[in-house]
Amino acid sequence: MSDLILETRGLTKTFGGLTAVSGISLQVAPREIHAIIGPNGAGKSTMVNLLSGHLLPCAGQVIFNGQDITGLAPNKVSHLGVGRSFQRTNIFPSFTCLENCLLAAQSRLKNSFRFFRRGDRYPLVRERAEKALEACGLSSKGHSIASSMSYGEQRQLEIGMVLATEPSFLLLDEPMAGMGKEESNRVVELLAELSRDYSLLLVEHDMDAVFSIAKTLTVMVNGQMLASGPLDHVRNDPAVQEAYLGDGEEQF
Numbered sequence: 001m002s003d004l005i006l007e008t009r010g011l012t013k014t015f016g017g018l019t020a021v022s023g024i025s026l027q028v029a030p031r032e033i034h035a036i037i038g039p040n041g042a043g044k045s046t047m048v049n050l051l052s053g054h055l056l057p058c059a060g061q062v063i064f065n066g067q068d069i070t071g072l073a074p075n076k077v078s079h080l081g082v083g084r085s086f087q088r089t090n091i092f093p094s095f096t097c098l099e100n101c102l103l104a105a106q107s108r109l110k111n112s113f114r115f116f117r118r119g120d121r122y123p124l125v126r127e128r129a130e131k132a133l134e135a136c137g138l139s140s141k142g143h144s145i146a147s148s149m150s151y152g153e154q155r156q157l158e159i160g161m162v163l164a165t166e167p168s169f170l171l172l173d174e175p176m177a178g179m180g181k182e183e184s185n186r187v188v189e190l191l192a193e194l195s196r197d198y199s200l201l202l203v204e205h206d207m208d209a210v211f212s213i214a215k216t217l218t219v220m221v222n223g224q225m226l227a228s229g230p231l232d233h234v235r236n237d238p239a240v241q242e243a244y245l246g247d248g249e250e251q252f
């Protein structure tokens with residue numbers, strides 16, 4: 001029995017003549033934060049989309065909790081416990097924080113026709129939504145209209161909506177994108193807290209954030225995996241050092 005929660009084997013995606021993800025094999029252990037880093041166009045978001053079922057791989061496998069989930073539709077992947085957030089904020093701006101989480105929690109009800117009833121009429125849905133709000137640090141903002149909150153809080157809410165779907169694994173695409181230092185520090189703390197209960201794979205450009213919370217790291221360049229493994233090991237890998245120090249853009 002594998003002790004990995006997620007594993008990819010030779011995962012590959014091409015768009016016409018471009019190989020966006022080329023034979024990537026990585027592993028994520030339970031309750032660890034695994035970060036994927038790399039320059040723009042490296043294939044990081046494509047990788048996330050392959051894991052969440054939003055894109056079909058051309059070759060390779062995705063194994064989640066020992067089950068081959070390659071090619072499953074996003075809703076099936078989500079029902080198995082993989083929750084994902086997107087690079088751009090994906091909330092209902094005119095709804096309150098609680099209503100956003102209620103909708104996310106309600107999406108987990110078996111009968112989709114139950115969408116015609118308000119989520120707060122279901123005690124379980126309400127309980128999950130409130131728990132998610134608390135877990136994302138917004139329990140005091142339940143009745144705030146989402147669009148009236150700061151950008152950082154809106155991104156926190158998005159994580160709350162993912163949590164309301166009761167995942168065991170979180171796929172987060174640039175959760176700190178566009179944030180100032182203070183806001184991203186708050187999200188770093190939140191993710192560290194969440195890693196006690198959840199396994200996380202995140203794509204992130206903020207190296208300070210990555211190095212402060214990730215336990216394992218995968219570095220991608222031009223669709224290829226340059227290195228993958230424990231943070232310090234990968235960080236000191238000569239190929240990684242060269243790739244990052246080479247263009248002077250993202251040094252560590």
Ligand SMILES: Nc1ncnc2c1ncn2[C@@H]1O[C@H](COP(=O)(O)OP(=O)(O)OP(=O)(O)O)[C@@H](O)[C@H]1O
Binds near residue numbers: 046
């Ligand atoms: N749907 C698509 N059709 C065609 N090409 C695509 C598609 N999605 C991504 N690509 C290409 O695949 C490559 C990898 O893109 P991807 O968005 O995965 O990179 P990334 O590492 O996430 O970049 P960034 O950090 O800028 O978000 C890029 O060259 C991109 O233009």
